[in-house]
Amino acid sequence: xxxxxxxxxxxxxxxxxLFRQNGYAAVSLRGxxxxxxxxxxxxxxxxxxxxxxxxDVLNIGIEIVHRAVDDALAxxxxxxxxxxxxxxxxxxxxxxxxxxxDYTSANVRIFGQVPKAVQKANLKVRRAYEECWSDILAxxxxxxxxxxxxxxxxxxxxxxxxxxxxLEWFDPKRGTADKLAAQFADNxxxxxxxxxxxx
Numbered sequence: 001x002x003x004x005x006x007x008x009x010x011x012x013x014x015x016x017x018l019f020r021q022n023g024y025a026a027v028s029l030r031g032x033x034x035x036x037x038x039x040x041x042x043x044x045x046x047x048x049x050x051x052x053x054x055x056d057v058l059n060i061g062i063e064i065v066h067r068a069v070d071d072a073l074a075x076x077x078x079x080x081x082x083x084x085x086x087x088x089x090x091x092x093x094x095x096x097x098x099x100x101x102d103y104t105s106a107n108v109r110i111f112g113q114v115p116k117a118v119q120k121a122n123l124k125v126r127r128a129y130e131e132c133w134s135d136i137l138a139x140x141x142x143x144x145x146x147x148x149x150x151x152x153x154x155x156x157x158x159x160x161x162x163x164x165x166x167l168e169w170f171d172p173k174r175g176t177a178d179k180l181a182a183q184f185a186d187n188x189x190x191x192x193x194x195x196x197x198x199x
Contacts, residue, residue: 008046011036016057016102024054024113051118058114058122061107066129068096073136082140083189089136091181093163098170098177108164130156159188 014035018027029050033043047053072092073085080088097104111119137152146152162184170180 004046011043011046012053012056012060013102015053016061016106019054019057019110020102020106024110029053051115054110054114055118055121057103058107058111058118059125061101061103061105062122062125062129064101064104065093065096066125066132068092069129069132082143082145085136086140086189087181087185089133090159090163090185091178093160094166094177094181094184097163098166098172098180105167108167130160133160162188 011032015027015032018032018035027050029043029047032053033039036043069089069092072088076085076088097108111122133156134152137146137155140146141148141150141152146155166180170177
């Protein structure tokens with residue numbers, strides 16, 4: 001990796017950490033430069049604006065989770081059940097989100113805070129990941145593993161939104177991401193209500 005590329009990545013790492021900890025509005029280019037112990041002007045050699053930095057941070061955050069899910073699914077045998085595929089994707093998402101990166105946490109926590117232009121710039125990467133889940137769910141529904149009447153758009157929003165919300169309350173001292181994923185999957189795939197025998 002060239003020096004300029006390494007410096008750019010280090011700046012993004014620092015920015016992701018600061019955005020995750022402090023939110024979008026509280027982080028400035030000057031603050032990022034100070035955390036990197038570099039002159040503010042030097043930052044402009046690598047990034048033209050705060051918006052460019054946050055766009056990269058948001059994109060990387062989604063790409064990390066997307067790659068984790070793709071890799072986990074690719075490691076499954078072709079005969080894996082749809083139940084297994086959904087559980088595996090959920091576990092990979094939660095592990096990437098909760099255990100591995102300031103980028104993934106920053107993406108979830110500050111997306112609603114950033115300017116509309118930044119949100120728009122992030123849409124291509126965001127929609128690519130949403131399509132990943134749409135494909136997983138559509139394949140399961142086509143095979144009869146999901147009720148034909150189920151609205152997959154709603155299911156996808158519910159799954160991703162519920163998993164992302166764990167950032168606000170998950171305590172690694174009380175369990176692991178894979179255990180949480182298993183509990184989520186059991187509740188979502190198997191339901192929480194017991195139907196009466198005569199229903």
